[in-house]
Amino acid sequence: xxxxxxxxxxxxxxxxxxxxxxxxxxxxxxxxxxxxxxxxxxxxxxxxxxxxxxxxxxxxxxxxxxxxxxxxxxxxxxxxxxxxxxxxxxxxxxxxxxxxxxxxxxxxxxxxxxxxxxxxxxxxxxxxxxxxxxxxxxxxxxxxxxxxxxxxxxxxxxxxxxxxxxxxxxxxxxxxxx
Amino acid sequence: xxxxxxxxxxxxxxxxxxxxxxxxxxxxxxxxxxxxxxxxxxxxxxxxxxxxxxxxxxxxxxxxxxxxxxxxxxxxxxxxxxxxxxxxxxxxxxxxxxxxxxxxxxxxxxxxxxxxxxxxxxxxxxxxxxxxxxxxxxxxxxxxxxxxxxxxxxxxxxxxxxxxxxxxxxxxxxxxxxxxxxxxxxxxxxxxxxxxxxxxxxxxxxxxxxxxxxxxxxxxxxxxxxxxxxxxxxxxxxxxxxxxxxxxxxxxxxxxxxxxxxxxxxxxxxxxxxxxxxxxxxxxxxxxxxxxxxxxxxxxxxxxxxxxxxxxxxxxxxxxxxxxxxxxxxxxxxxxxxxxxxxxxxxxxxxxxxxxxxxxxxxxxxxxxxxxxxxxxxxxxxxxxxxxxxxxxxxxxxxxxxxxxxxxxxxxxxxxxxxxxxxxxxx
Numbered sequence: 320x321x322x323x324x325x326x327x328x329x330x331x332x333x334x335x336x337x338x339x340x341x342x343x344x345x346x347x348x349x350x351x352x353x354x355x356x357x358x359x360x361x362x363x364x365x366x367x368x369x370x371x372x373x374x375x376x377x378x379x380x381x382x383x384x385x386x387x388x389x390x391x392x393x394x395x396x397x398x399x400x401x402x403x404x405x406x407x408x409x410x411x412x413x414x415x416x417x418x419x420x421x422x423x424x425x426x427x428x429x430x431x432x433x434x435x436x437x438x439x440x441x442x443x444x445x446x447x448x449x450x451x452x453x454x455x456x457x458x459x460x461x462x463x464x465x466x467x468x469x470x471x472x473x474x475x476x477x478x479x480x481x482x483x484x485x486x487x488x489x490x491x492x493x494x495x496x497x
Numbered sequence: 498x499x500x501x502x503x504x505x506x507x508x509x510x511x512x513x514x515x516x517x518x519x520x521x522x523x524x525x526x527x528x529x530x531x532x533x534x535x536x537x538x539x540x541x542x543x544x545x546x547x548x549x550x551x552x553x554x555x556x557x558x559x560x561x562x563x564x565x566x567x568x569x570x571x572x573x574x575x576x577x578x579x580x581x582x583x584x585x586x587x588x589x590x591x592x593x594x595x596x597x598x599x600x601x602x603x604x605x606x607x608x609x610x611x612x613x614x615x616x617x618x619x620x621x622x623x624x625x626x627x628x629x630x631x632x633x634x635x636x637x638x639x640x641x642x643x644x645x646x647x648x649x650x651x652x653x654x655x656x657x658x659x660x661x662x663x664x665x666x667x668x669x670x671x672x673x674x675x676x677x678x679x680x681x682x683x684x685x686x687x688x689x690x691x692x693x694x695x696x697x698x699x700x701x702x703x704x705x706x707x708x709x710x711x712x713x714x715x716x717x718x719x720x721x722x723x724x725x726x727x728x729x730x731x732x733x734x735x736x737x738x739x740x741x742x743x744x745x746x747x748x749x750x751x752x753x754x755x756x757x758x759x760x761x762x763x764x765x766x767x768x769x770x771x772x773x774x775x776x777x778x779x780x781x782x783x784x785x786x787x788x789x790x791x792x793x794x795x796x797x798x799x800x801x802x803x804x805x806x807x808x809x810x811x812x813x814x815x816x817x818x819x820x821x822x823x824x825x826x827x828x829x830x831x832x833x834x835x836x837x838x839x840x841x842x843x844x845x846x847x848x849x850x851x852x853x854x855x856x857x858x859x860x861x862x863x864x865x866x867x868x869x870x871x872x873x874x875x876x877x878x879x880x881x882x883x884x885x886x887x888x889x890x891x892x893x894x895x896x897x898x899x900x901x902x903x904x905x906x907x908x909x910x911x912x913x914x915x916x917x918x919x920x921x922x923x924x
Contacts, residue, residue: 387795477546
């Protein structure tokens with residue numbers, strides 16, 4: 320039996336972070352990825368396909384987000400990931416277990432809330448404001464390499480923090496991140 | 498237990514995000530992702546971090562349960578993020594918030610393919626009152642829809658456009674396409690009329706005639722009469738745009754205001770430079786013979802199918818060029834094999850506040866071409882009018898979007914020059 324549109328919208332709302340992450344991994348711009356997500360929602364509501372179950376919607380939406388993001392990346396002349404790698408990533412993105420994503424999102428929000436001010440500001444400049452490392456370096460009077468290294472370190476610290484939050488690694492004494 | 502992130506992978510990721518990987522680094526990243534499931538899992542999580550970082554306040558979700566009396570948008574903002582929330586709030590509509598106001602906006606006229614949908618996705622007849630949270634879409638170059646308000650304000654949509662309405666219909670979110678608003682003077686106690694896109698917000702509109710255009714990552718605000726304050730998506734003021742001015746706002750908040758000015762009679766693509774911001778579909782490549790634009794496979798909402806197309810940026814207010822019947826389009830192109838193809842130009846009237854549009858089409862543009870050599874297509878505007886979307890208004894026609902289409906086949910089309918000018922002139 321075909322799914323109701325309302326159910327499809329609810330499902331896509333729940334999966335927004337996942338779908339935006341799929342698009343942003345390709346187009347490397349979170350705001351553009353948000354646009355892609357909106358396009359996918361509209362396309363899903365207008366799709367001639369009758370969706371049979373949530374897994375069908377999710378797989379279709381991930382494929383649609385991937386293609387739209389690739390088109391956008393091409394117009395921006397971004398060096399793409401190869402199709403074989405995207406196929407592998409898509410298979411894992413489409414893993415229908417929603418719990419893992421929402422748990423991680425919750426833990427990640429906690430960890431980001433505990434970031435030190437400069438680290439938080441750096442993430443904001445890079446991902447919210449969309450500044451390149453060169454632009455950030457100019458603002459902060461640092462080198463682009465130093466910005467890359469700091470971002471890389473923050474990402475690793477957040478990963479460690481999230482894994483601790485989820486109890487996957489031994490939890491040390493409570494402490495802030497970076 | 499999941500291993501910590503490999504420092505090399507995070508180094509590659511931050512450079513990948515910046516598009517600054519060297520060829521050897523790109524190859525290293527590809528090999529890691531192709532060979533190692535843990536690297537793929539880590540890569541996904543890094544993308545997830547980027548999205549989460551940009552997704553608003555870095556605070557835990559406990560606040561949701563601790564807080565009472567949140568607005569619908571705030572709750573949805575938490576659930577779905579800022580911009581999408583404004584759209585999806587209207588999609589969800591009043592089923593979840595039964596105190597939504599009564600509808601006051603009427604879909605008074607429609608031409609071509611026009612759809613009116615309720616928030617829960619049901620189609621309604623394309624006339625009559627628009628329900629709160631309703632979505633109006635027009636599909637195809639000769640489609641248009643007119644929304645009217647009790648105070649005489651008119652908002653028209655044209656071409657491939659989608660708008661969502663919320664509240665009493667006083668907030669309109671333009672998702673794509675073009676909306677032309679003729680706003681009557683508003684009293685001080687009237688509920689503000691707001692137009693929004695992902696990039697820009699126009700609040701407290703009153704006594705103004707304007708067009709709002711949205712294409713990829715770009716919003717264009719053209720004001721014919723009156724003035725309008727434009728803010729970015731976060732509400733930060735950007736500019737006050739006066740009559741005769743046009744403001745272009747990019748997704749990163751950068752913006753440019755300029756006089757609308759007369760639309761030129763001659764025009765050419767400058768492929769020596771990167772494609773303009775907001776370029777819709779197509780890829781620029783540097784070849785030995787010089788730069789070219791190639792089609793890209795994308796989903797065409799009019800044909801409802803994926804097709805190989807080049808679609809320029811969308812310049813409603815300024816327009817690219819003004820055409821008369823004798824105006825000549827000249828295209829220098831290469832094609833690996835001839836096949837079904839077309840050159841299309843979307844045109845509007847010479848009056849900015851009129852939303853009528855039409856299409857000039859050269860069908861079979863490259864069907865009889867010589868394969869694998871550079872050649873010119875030359876066609877007069879008068880010879881592009883025999884199609885079902887031909888403009889129903891008289892010349893001059895103002896071109897605001899250029900499309901080259903090879904339908905579902907990749908024919909190896911490359912465009913080296915696109916020029917518009919008087920007969921015999923190469924612009």
